[in-house]
Amino acid sequence: MTRTPGQRLLVALPYLWLLVLFLAPFLIVLKISLSDLAVARPPYMPQFDLSEGWAGVAAFVDALDVENYVFLAEDSLYINAYLSSLRIAAISTVITLLIGYAIAYALARAPRRWRPTLVMLVILPFWTSFLIRVYAWIGILKTEGLLNQALLSVGLIGEPLTILNTNTAVYIGIVYSYLPFMVLPVYATLEKMDESLLEAAADLGSSRLAAFFLVTLPLSLPGVLAGCFLVFIPAIGEFVIPDLLGGSETLMIGKTLWVEFFNNRDWPLASAVAIVLLALLIVPIVLFQRQQMRQEIGT
Amino acid sequence: MTAPFAPWADPAASPLIEIRDVTKRFGAFEAVKSLSLNIYEREFFAILGPSGCGKTTLMRMLAGFETPSEGAILLDGEDLSPVPPAKRPVNMMFQSYALFPHLTVEKNIAFGLKREGTPSGEIAERVTDIMRLVQLTDFARRKPDQLSGGQRQRVALARALVKRPRLLLLDEPLGALDKKLRQETQFELMNIQETLGTTFVIVTHDQEEAMTVSSRIAVMRAGELAQVATPADLYERPESRFVADFIGEVTILEGRVSGADAVGATLSAMEGAPDLRVATDTLPPLGETAWLALRPETVTITPDRPEGADNALPGTVLDIAYLGNLSTYHVALADGRVVKAQESNRFGANRRGITWEDAVWVSWEEDAGVLLQA
Ligand SMILES: Nc1ncnc2c1ncn2[C@@H]1O[C@H](COP(=O)(O)OP(=O)(O)OP(=O)(O)O)[C@@H](O)[C@H]1O
Ligand SMILES: [Mg+2]
Numbered sequence: 001m002t003r004t005p006g007q008r009l010l011v012a013l014p015y016l017w018l019l020v021l022f023l024a025p026f027l028i029v030l031k032i033s034l035s036d037l038a039v040a041r042p043p044y045m046p047q048f049d050l051s052e053g054w055a056g057v058a059a060f061v062d063a064l065d066v067e068n069y070v071f072l073a074e075d076s077l078y079i080n081a082y083l084s085s086l087r088i089a090a091i092s093t094v095i096t097l098l099i100g101y102a103i104a105y106a107l108a109r110a111p112r113r114w115r116p117t118l119v120m121l122v123i124l125p126f127w128t129s130f131l132i133r134v135y136a137w138i139g140i141l142k143t144e145g146l147l148n149q150a151l152l153s154v155g156l157i158g159e160p161l162t163i164l165n166t167n168t169a170v171y172i173g174i175v176y177s178y179l180p181f182m183v184l185p186v187y188a189t190l191e192k193m194d195e196s197l198l199e200a201a202a203d204l205g206s207s208r209l210a211a212f213f214l215v216t217l218p219l220s221l222p223g224v225l226a227g228c229f230l231v232f233i234p235a236i237g238e239f240v241i242p243d244l245l246g247g248s249e250t251l252m253i254g255k256t257l258w259v260e261f262f263n264n265r266d267w268p269l270a271s272a273v274a275i276v277l278l279a280l281l282i283v284p285i286v287l288f289q290r291q292q293m294r295q296e297i298g299t
Numbered sequence: 300m301t302a303p304f305a306p307w308a309d310p311a312a313s314p315l316i317e318i319r320d321v322t323k324r325f326g327a328f329e330a331v332k333s334l335s336l337n338i339y340e341r342e343f344f345a346i347l348g349p350s351g352c353g354k355t356t357l358m359r360m361l362a363g364f365e366t367p368s369e370g371a372i373l374l375d376g377e378d379l380s381p382v383p384p385a386k387r388p389v390n391m392m393f394q395s396y397a398l399f400p401h402l403t404v405e406k407n408i409a410f411g412l413k414r415e416g417t418p419s420g421e422i423a424e425r426v427t428d429i430m431r432l433v434q435l436t437d438f439a440r441r442k443p444d445q446l447s448g449g450q451r452q453r454v455a456l457a458r459a460l461v462k463r464p465r466l467l468l469l470d471e472p473l474g475a476l477d478k479k480l481r482q483e484t485q486f487e488l489m490n491i492q493e494t495l496g497t498t499f500v501i502v503t504h505d506q507e508e509a510m511t512v513s514s515r516i517a518v519m520r521a522g523e524l525a526q527v528a529t530p531a532d533l534y535e536r537p538e539s540r541f542v543a544d545f546i547g548e549v550t551i552l553e554g555r556v557s558g559a560d561a562v563g564a565t566l567s568a569m570e571g572a573p574d575l576r577v578a579t580d581t582l583p584p585l586g587e588t589a590w591l592a593l594r595p596e597t598v599t600i601t602p603d604r605p606e607g608a609d610n611a612l613p614g615t616v617l618d619i620a621y622l623g624n625l626s627t628y629h630v631a632l633a634d635g636r637v638v639k640a641q642e643s644n645r646f647g648a649n650r651r652g653i654t655w656e657d658a659v660w661v662s663w664e665e666d667a668g669v670l671l672q673a
Binding site: 194196197199200201202203204205206207210214215218219 | 362364383384385386389390391393395397398399400401410411414415458459462
């Protein structure tokens with residue numbers, strides 16, 4: 001098939017987009033991560049300088065090294081931050097899954113004419129700023145906040161709970177913020193499930209509970225996987241939630257990166273942290289892509 | 300010679316399923332209206348009717364997915380209403396098949412037996428047997444989406460049959476198949492039913508299919524039973540115009556009852572023509588409107604007035620439908636009403652020498668048609 005110039009341009013556009021807005025910045029960050037810290041502006045060495053010709057390029061390449069990565073590997077702070085991020089992201093994903101599945105299930109079982117409205121309600125929070133919603137949680141979770149006041153007045157607790165600035169608050173924040181990303185894909189698979197399958201299961205002698213585990217759950221697995229990836233991947237690099245709701249015990253790589261970049265002004269090290277994070281995320285992202293592809297072929 | 304299979308005619312026989320005055324309402328709408336019906340062991344019972352007449356609703360009540368608003372359904376004389384679908388000795392083959400897409404053919408079929416807690420050795424044996432019966436052995440490890448429509452339908456059948464239900468419900472089981480495969484499968488179904496001796500209730504809106512497979516047919520109309528009878532009775536002795544019209548081709552002539560004696564009645568159907576003679580054993584009241592239902596194959600078409608025919612009317616040929624083995628002539632009578640006459644083409648359709656616009660006579664014997672009062 002031959003393409004007209006117009007068609008070629010159309011095909012080239014997304015690639016151009018990726019090149020300018022993804023690949024180029026990535027290469028720049030990669031380059032900075034291989035540079036050395038310098039008291040200068042920008043705060044790293046070497047700078048790319050074409051005025052000295054080939055000799056300049058050779059000297060430039062020569063000056064690049066991987067010592068920032070070596071440093072990351074040697075200082076347990078970073079490894080712990082990565083591991084802790086993975087753990088927090090994993091636990092949050094599991095909690096989000098349990099709550100999100102229940103919500104999605106209820107949505108899919110709701111009367112048909114209510115469903116669009118209910119789905120709308122799930123998406124509604126996106127209409128307010130993410131930052132404001134996280135700030136709102138500070139108001140709810142702090143010692144003299146709404147939650148403690150409510151629990152105290154009901155008499156469930158004798159003295160206020162310390163939730164804000166702990167990992168618990170981070171879990172609450174992540175679960176709350178990412179819940180729609182779990183609910184929507186799970187709902188999509190549950191909603192399109194043929195209800196006669198459950199009747200067939202009942203007809204063949206299974207209880208409602210058995211039918212759920214033998215039919216509903218396996219058939220919703222693609223949605224569950226998609227939801228888990230959609231929550232897990234961004235949760236690893238999350239910065240705002242641990243920064244605002246977490247405390248000194250909360251160790252997450254997004255926060256570490258922020259500190260290196262803004263407080264220590266160590267751009268090269270911060271870049272190395274970012275590159276390693278990216279490398280870590282590539283594994284689940286590739287798995288996610290593969291799963292989505294299989295989905296498409298399957299249907 | 301053994302007596303023909305007809306437990307419904309035997310007053311001593313007790314039915315397997317007894318549907319007693321069952322009504323099903325969805326809101327204010329009555330999908331099934333005070334319906335009573337007995338179905339006997341080993342029957343192949345067909346429910347036939349136009350779309351939306353309540354066939355699926357009736358089946359779903361038998362399976363337990365809907366509860367009757369009024370009335371009761373009894374199995375072996377025991378009320379089924381407190382028994383949930385999972386506990387009924389009744390299995391259903393769904394209109395959409397409802398195969399589990401994530402399970403292989405084998406596992407789909409074994410699903411019901413596993414739920415019963417059948418020992419795994421026996422499960423394997425029964426699944427293998429039933430797969431052989433429905434010719435699925437080669438597809439045991441395939442998933443439903445890797446099967447053709449006909450194969451899927453057989454998986455659905457096997458999955459329901461393997462549980463050895465007392466009653467198997469089939470809701471339009473062959474709807475998705477093309478005509479040839481449909482006919483083959485009809486005979487397969489009949490063989491399977493005969494082999495296993497299970498009682499089958501099949502829903503269809505294909506009257507030919509119902510006639511082919513079943514021992515008795517219930518014709519439904521708007522939630523009610525129009526008639527329940529054997530295929531031959533239904534075709535030859537319909538009780539209403541609806542049934543006569545629904546089963547096969549028919550000509551219905553409206554008239555007024557002008558006379559009645561021991562062997563039949565006369566019907567004044569057309570001005571200027573002699574009254575039509577009909578043999579009937581239920582004598583209609585004089586002067587009332589009644590209808591004569593004539594099957595096209597009982598009507599003879601001739602170029603000239605036939606000698607000695609009980610009934611003969613003149614007309615012109617309006618249309619000829621050539622069906623290969625048969626030709627159906629649509630003959631317009633003097634007042635415009637159309638009578639269908641069917642002739643065999645054993646000696647070739649052209650030999651008859653009748654063509655469009657020809658003036659012809661249609662004739663039939665007095666016992667050819669049925670006199671209907673509804
Ligand atoms: N759950 C329901 N709620 C309301 N009305 C219903 C429901 N199920 C069926 N009906 C109505 O009851 C009537 C009978 O439906 P049913 O499905 O039994 O028809 P059917 O004879 O099986 O038709 P088809 O040949 O098209 O399958 C229809 O008018 C249908 O709209
Ligand atoms: Mg139906």
